Amino acid sequence: MGRNAGPGEREHGKAGEYGESGEHRESGERGKGRVYGTDGAEAGRGGGAGSRPGGPPTVETIAARAGVSIASVSRVLNGRGARPGTITRVERAAAELGYVANAVARSLKDGRSMQLTFAMPDIGNPAYVSMVREIQAVMKPAGYRLLLHSTDAVVEDELAVLRSLADRTSDGLILCPIRITPRHLEALGRAVRPVVVIGSLPDGAPHGPLVDSVRADSVTGAEAAVRHLVETGRRRIAFVNGPADTVPGRHRALGYRTALESCGIELDPTLTVTTDFTVEAGAAALHGLLDARSDIDAVFCANDQLALGSSQTLHTRGLAVPGDVAVVGMDDTLLARAGWPPLTSVDLGSAERGRIAARMMLDRLREPADAPRAPARRETVMPRLIVRASSAPAASI
Amino acid sequence: MGRNAGPGEREHGKAGEYGESGEHRESGERGKGRVYGTDGAEAGRGGGAGSRPGGPPTVETIAARAGVSIASVSRVLNGRGARPGTITRVERAAAELGYVANAVARSLKDGRSMQLTFAMPDIGNPAYVSMVREIQAVMKPAGYRLLLHSTDAVVEDELAVLRSLADRTSDGLILCPIRITPRHLEALGRAVRPVVVIGSLPDGAPHGPLVDSVRADSVTGAEAAVRHLVETGRRRIAFVNGPADTVPGRHRALGYRTALESCGIELDPTLTVTTDFTVEAGAAALHGLLDARSDIDAVFCANDQLALGSSQTLHTRGLAVPGDVAVVGMDDTLLARAGWPPLTSVDLGSAERGRIAARMMLDRLREPADAPRAPARRETVMPRLIVRASSAPAASI
DNA sequence: GTGAAAGCGCTAACAA
DNA sequence: TTGTTAGCGCTTTCAC
Numbered sequence: 084m085g086r087n088a089g090p091g092e093r094e095h096g097k098a099g100e101y102g103e104s105g106e107h108r109e110s111g112e113r114g115k116g117r118v119y120g121t122d123g124a125e126a127g128r129g130g131g132a133g134s135r136p137g138g139p140p141t142v143e144t145i146a147a148r149a150g151v152s153i154a155s156v157s158r159v160l161n162g163r164g165a166r167p168g169t170i171t172r173v174e175r176a177a178a179e180l181g182y183v184a185n186a187v188a189r190s191l192k193d194g195r196s197m198q199l200t201f202a203m204p205d206i207g208n209p210a211y212v213s214m215v216r217e218i219q220a221v222m223k224p225a226g227y228r229l230l231l232h233s234t235d236a237v238v239e240d241e242l243a244v245l246r247s248l249a250d251r252t253s254d255g256l257i258l259c260p261i262r263i264t265p266r267h268l269e270a271l272g273r274a275v276r277p278v279v280v281i282g283s284l285p286d287g288a289p290h291g292p293l294v295d296s297v298r299a300d301s302v303t304g305a306e307a308a309v310r311h312l313v314e315t316g317r318r319r320i321a322f323v324n325g326p327a328d329t330v331p332g333r334h335r336a337l338g339y340r341t342a343l344e345s346c347g348i349e350l351d352p353t354l355t356v357t358t359d360f361t362v363e364a365g366a367a368a369l370h371g372l373l374d375a376r377s378d379i380d381a382v383f384c385a386n387d388q389l390a391l392g393s394s395q396t397l398h399t400r401g402l403a404v405p406g407d408v409a410v411v412g413m414d415d416t417l418l419a420r421a422g423w424p425p426l427t428s429v430d431l432g433s434a435e436r437g438r439i440a441a442r443m444m445l446d447r448l449r450e451p452a453d454a455p456r457a458p459a460r461r462e463t464v465m466p467r468l469i470v471r472a473s474s475a476p477a478a479s480i
Numbered sequence: 481m482g483r484n485a486g487p488g489e490r491e492h493g494k495a496g497e498y499g500e501s502g503e504h505r506e507s508g509e510r511g512k513g514r515v516y517g518t519d520g521a522e523a524g525r526g527g528g529a530g531s532r533p534g535g536p537p538t539v540e541t542i543a544a545r546a547g548v549s550i551a552s553v554s555r556v557l558n559g560r561g562a563r564p565g566t567i568t569r570v571e572r573a574a575a576e577l578g579y580v581a582n583a584v585a586r587s588l589k590d591g592r593s594m595q596l597t598f599a600m601p602d603i604g605n606p607a608y609v610s611m612v613r614e615i616q617a618v619m620k621p622a623g624y625r626l627l628l629h630s631t632d633a634v635v636e637d638e639l640a641v642l643r644s645l646a647d648r649t650s651d652g653l654i655l656c657p658i659r660i661t662p663r664h665l666e667a668l669g670r671a672v673r674p675v676v677v678i679g680s681l682p683d684g685a686p687h688g689p690l691v692d693s694v695r696a697d698s699v700t701g702a703e704a705a706v707r708h709l710v711e712t713g714r715r716r717i718a719f720v721n722g723p724a725d726t727v728p729g730r731h732r733a734l735g736y737r738t739a740l741e742s743c744g745i746e747l748d749p750t751l752t753v754t755t756d757f758t759v760e761a762g763a764a765a766l767h768g769l770l771d772a773r774s775d776i777d778a779v780f781c782a783n784d785q786l787a788l789g790s791s792q793t794l795h796t797r798g799l800a801v802p803g804d805v806a807v808v809g810m811d812d813t814l815l816a817r818a819g820w821p822p823l824t825s826v827d828l829g830s831a832e833r834g835r836i837a838a839r840m841m842l843d844r845l846r847e848p849a850d851a852p853r854a855p856a857r858r859e860t861v862m863p864r865l866i867v868r869a870s871s872a873p874a875a876s877i
Numbered sequence: 878g879t880g881a882a883a884g885c886g887c888t889a890a891c892a893a
Numbered sequence: 894t895t896g897t898t899a900g901c902g903c904t905t906t907c908a909c
Binding site for chain 1: 536578580581582583584585587588593595603604606609610612613616625626627628629630643644646647648649670672759788791792795814815817818819820821822
């Protein structure tokens with residue numbers, strides 16, 4: 084009580100204008116009018132005592148100023164109704180003081196932080212950036228803040244994030260791992276808050292009932308890409324893949340093999356290179372391939388960054404794209420359109436997966452605590468091949 | 481007290497293994513050993529009662545189980561020392577229960593959320609992505625979580641973020657606005673937590689003492705780019721700019737004009753187009769320019785996205801880059817290297833500005849509450865022209 | 878309609 | 894060394 088303002092220190096600031104700022108808040112699902120007069124409320128101690136007497140205003144400060152109890156303050160501020168006179172006085176006091184509710188205290192009280200965590204391997208990869216964008220687009224209007232983690236695909240980091248779900252800073256987690264270890268599954272099973280995994284969970288995996296997931300069908304996507312190359316006349320199709328021990332890596336390799344097989348082209352192991360999912364790695368990989376083989380007429384890359392790196396190496400070595408060598412990437416990021424020639428790429432629906440994941444999360448977060456949990460959901464987003472100039476038939480040039 | 485576990489419900493889970501997980505935490509500056517045995521601590525009620533009796537374990541649960549007071553639990557868990565026996569019992573109980581401290585409660589108690597907010601105009605712009613990366617790289621080891629806001633450069637959104645500083649969810653804000661209005665300045669003056677602005681604050685601006693800033697010198701950067709074009713033989717240099725009412729827009733325009741002037745080239749207003757900072761806008765802008773003028777021999781673009789769009793239009797219309805028209809961008813994002821030919825660009829130090837901003841923030845956050853605040857800092861990052869193929873002299877082709 | 882009081886989970890001041 | 898207790902700011906019974 085000591086830090087209370089008390090009736091002694093009247094304010095003379097330009098009163099009111101409360102509510103003016105209300106319309107701009109990312110209003111969320113809960114209370115109305117929780118931010119007060121921060122525009123007009125100078126709390127103008129125009130010559131009074133020094134700075135803030137006891138830190139920022141609280142319900143108690145307002146209560147004292149309005150001459151009501153803190154309960155009434157809370158009620159008014161949360162629109163739970165009160166006598167008109169009370170409402171006026173409370174709102175006025177809040178506005179004059181520039182009151183902003185302490186969200187931490189509220190979180191502690193009602194057990195929700197109104198924060199969502201998104202953890203992905205690499206913020207430098209535009210595919211993940213588009214997920215971030217979509218997730219934010221869904222969660223922000225619902226009143227959630229977005230906590231971001233770039234884990235560099237380090238397993239320990241991902242597990243730490245999963246574990247930190249228990250610390251109450253986050254109401255849920257959207258996790259995008261590129262490796263899924265038994266420890267991931269164990270941690271998922273233990274999760275105390277909803278988790279949505281963007282990625283392929285193993286089939287009979289023993290993860291908890293609160294774990295939803297959205298995956299891309301990158302096997303099919305890779306198949307489509309390779310088949311497209313074959314159909315446009317390519318035969319010696321190199322494959323620049325990401326790490327073989329990642330889920331995307333495995334799936335894309337599978338699609339590549341399957342497609343070649345179904346097209347009656349024999350798999351040539353020397354045409355495959357495994358490296359990191361980066362531009363530089365792609366450039367280096369292609370140098371290696373071209374040093375070893377001069378007859379390559381197409382390169383299928385496991386993502387756009389690799390494809391871009393590959394194209395650069397081709398250009399550098401004086402090979403025409405697609406004249407000499409066709410190039411296809413995956414993810415259809417902004418990089419695909421950035422290159423010249425624009426890159427044929429497989430849209431694996433990064434944005435859509437992000438959106439779906441966010442919606443699934445919102446559904447979970449909206450489940451009443453007492454109601455029975457809905458069963459785990461699992462969705463798959465279908466790939467789309469986006470044909471651009473980098474894979475035009477060699478003959479057509 | 482009712483939700484307490486009580487001594488009745490002994491656990492039989494595989495005990496201990498506490499500490500094993502400790503080494504993986506992003507340990508931060510504060511306590512040690514605050515996450516307990518989440519790996520081995522199944523809390524395995526292997527046939528006991530149903531699920532968690534009263535929600536997740538708290539200090540009270542642990543205290544009951546270890547037969548000590550909550551104060552002792554807190555002390556042990558925070559490494560404030562206790563008798564060896566006490567330590568053992570507490571740690572053991574915590575591990576067995578899979579205790580994870582409630583960070584919200586802690587935040588309420590000590591007034592720090594250990595969260596930092598970064599608000600920037602557009603997560604789709606790689607320049608901001610690199611800021612995100614650097615900020616995270618600095619803040620994470622210091623124990624801070626990163627709260628992300630993509631504001632779409634909407635002023636109201638930025639102001640809302642600024643205002644929300646008062647809600648205690650965030651210990652500081654790194655703000656990257658592209659417009660700075662009087663309302664921004666007013667809000668900055670009112671800020672109750674440290675703010676670092678990435679951008680150019682007006683000189684005598686009345687912002688608070690807690691507002692540090694880092695800016696790029698994009699005037700000089702633009703000058704360098706244009707001068708480079710002149711030096712490599714270009715004369716009719718078009719300028720594709722972003723919105724004129726933004727700070728970057730104004731500065732780049734100024735640099736463009738200054739450089740032309742100092743090179744003795746007359747400013748031709750019909751060579752300047754103002755549009756959005758996007759690839760599509762750049763493409764459209766160049767169509768417009770080329771429709772009106774056929775003698776353009778270079779295009780200076782206010783960022784890489786515009787430059788990429790411009791290049792695409794040039795390619796589409798059969799003009800060679802740099803043979804017919806040279807292209808220069810700004811920001812030196814991954815897009816610059818992605819294009820073909822690779823794009824000459826001005827590195828405005830996005831990554832460096834992010835890093836510096838984060839460090840400034842950390843310095844502020846480390847200021848003891850009682851000590852006098854350090855005066856506002858202000859840094860400028862110098863631009864570097866990165867010459868690539870897109871601006872090679874026409875003659876050299 | 879309003880107020881008093883409890884309590885969310887934690888840390889720290891103070892006592893023992 | 895250890896325990897008791899107050900209190901961070903909020904929402905919400907429960908009486909009145």
